[in-house]
Amino acid sequence: MVGGGQLARMTHEAGIPLGIKFKLLSDTPQDSAAQAVSEVVIGDYRDLATLRDFARGCDVITFDHEHVPTEHLRALEADGIPVRPGPDALVHAQDKGVMRAKLDEIGAPSPRHRIVADPADAAAFAAEVGGFPIILKTVRGGYDGKGVWFVRGPEDARDPFLAGVPVLAEEKVEFRRELAANIVRSPHGQAVAYPVVESRQVDGVCDTVIAPAPDLDGELAGQAQELALRIAKELGVVGHLAVELFETADGRILVNELAMRPHNSGHWTQDGAITSQFANHVRAVLDLPLGDPRPRATWTVMCNVLGGDYPDMYSAYLHCMARDPQLKIHMYGKDVKPGRKVGHVNTYGDDLDDVLERARHAAGYLRGTITE
Template sequence: MAYVIGVIGGGQLARMMVPPAIHLGLDIRVLAETEGSSARLAATRVGDYHDAETVLAFARDVDAVTFDHEHVPQDVLAALVDAGVAVHPSPEALFVAQDKIVMRRRLTDLGLPVPDWAAVRDAGALGVFLAEHDGRAVVKTARGGYDGKGVRVVRSADGADDWFAALAEGEALLVEELVEFRRELAQSVARRPSGEIVAWPLVESIQRDGVCAEVIAPAPNSAGRLADVAEQIARTIADELGVTGVLAVELFETTDDRLLVNELAMRPHNTGHWSIDGSTTSQFEQHLRAVLDLPLGDTGMHDRWSVMVNVLGGPEQGTLAARLPALMEDLPSVKVHDYGKDPRPGRKVGHVTATGDDLDDATYRARAAAEFFQG
């Protein structure tokens, strides 16, 4: 009998879990938020993931539940556990990913490298932090931010007054030093409940307007100590937090040669999309293996380089599908991944990947394909 896996959330991450589930002979089911979601081909129920009864009904006959995002409330996760459902990653692990202040506190307690930080509840506390950090800092909402949302550079104590005014009792904002960094890196690992961990190569991510634009695997000039330290950081987090499934650790490589943890994602992540075409085992197949506690796959690369570029939607471009035949003709070596979304400015509607032995050539082909779709 096939394993049955339930995915909460109907976005592109759930969509990209479908092909490996089919290849592994798994029955994959998706609880989507809306009709016509990106993962609609596997959506067996449409409903509100904030509602425990809806989620429990969806999870009734599955072997394990996993996630397209980290936003499922803790009381809903607790209801799943109380009902005997295997939840991966666990509510305890997800709690660290759901709240940036909790995450910073936990990583600090583990002795892992993070930017200097504080939890602040008013302009006075923010002003004290600014005075200690050359008058500038990064303020983040503790929950809900992504792709540059909920993140703000401030240079005055009143720079986050609107966010302070919106805080509920007991809530705080996260303030961090403004890190001087050379580049952003990401280290992905996968861990299964029995403790086996595998790692992919360290990658470089290039951000534009707070959104991941490109990923290069492996990160250029990263072999040796840099890659070893990044992998050890990710393995430590996965083990100490008991993460099951894919864990992506976003990192800053600072101008004074340090690695600092920026963000965590306990699910497949944009910086790992290259692995679909560039690795023996993609992050999506590996995630399914891990949450079902199946042996993990090899993470070696098919070619020396893999370059992934996101395709951002705009009203002038139409759908990716409409332009696909022409791209196939011009760039037959580029792999295209369409998320099945209506395009709008700044929205991730797909990605393209090029691989090869020459980094410049792979980068050129991937960028050319993305530009073709974006008009």
């Protein structure tokens, strides 16, 4: 697995019961997965020679991020190393311009958009879609709100162009809420779909995920799952695909983003689904039969634990575990920085209000924003 973050850490964990030998290419020995995996290579994924040395002897290569250069992945394939997802699929998660063009081609619903050349062109696009505000995104390198600008007027449109990469303009969608459809697809075309979830953001970062999305019309949920499955097939995705969606006030769904790896909106599956996203990603990239994606409980809630003040984590564990014996805590072994994802908690049960309160309390206590 290329990338040493928490997604690699949790994917490795899912492979342990199957006896899978897991090899990791990590930036530093301190990375989340590097602390847990026995065979770790420290190196730069942007260096082709490093990638080739790492891949030698591997049965398959997969990723915990989308940033490996596309041409490097093609070189690995030319060397006879299976890459899953492959570069022809992964480029749609690496480049938002390529993604939008492909979604247009296959008729997937999206916000109005186009590539813009400069601030004046962005202002022209705003006029085309009914005026400011609009959203500007660098086509490569953005995640968790980075590389995304909410532009209220021409004076706000300069910064996105300073990165020196193409800029995608999108209309500001008036949405009711954000949803995510998570699916997993294997090389021979088997695919499974998890329940559609509601994803709640704070400052551009996922804060809470509710599975399944409350009060979601069954027909619309089915449309979202079918759309995600169709996108995966059309793009040739192997492994996990997260399709982030807007649910509009008039009952439509629009594709916001794609991610071709285990995803924050699927962390609830660790404790809330029969087969987690991580276990199914492992099965998919190894072309094993996929596991059952159905939920174990009526409701499961995931809350991210963001960086805060951790004077005494042992005491925090004592409190959280004693207060809620069913609580599941997943910490990533990361250095704490303000706003950084350092872990998450999962709760489940039959009463949504209770499940939500338990998850929020635990995440807040672990962060230090709740003290009793």
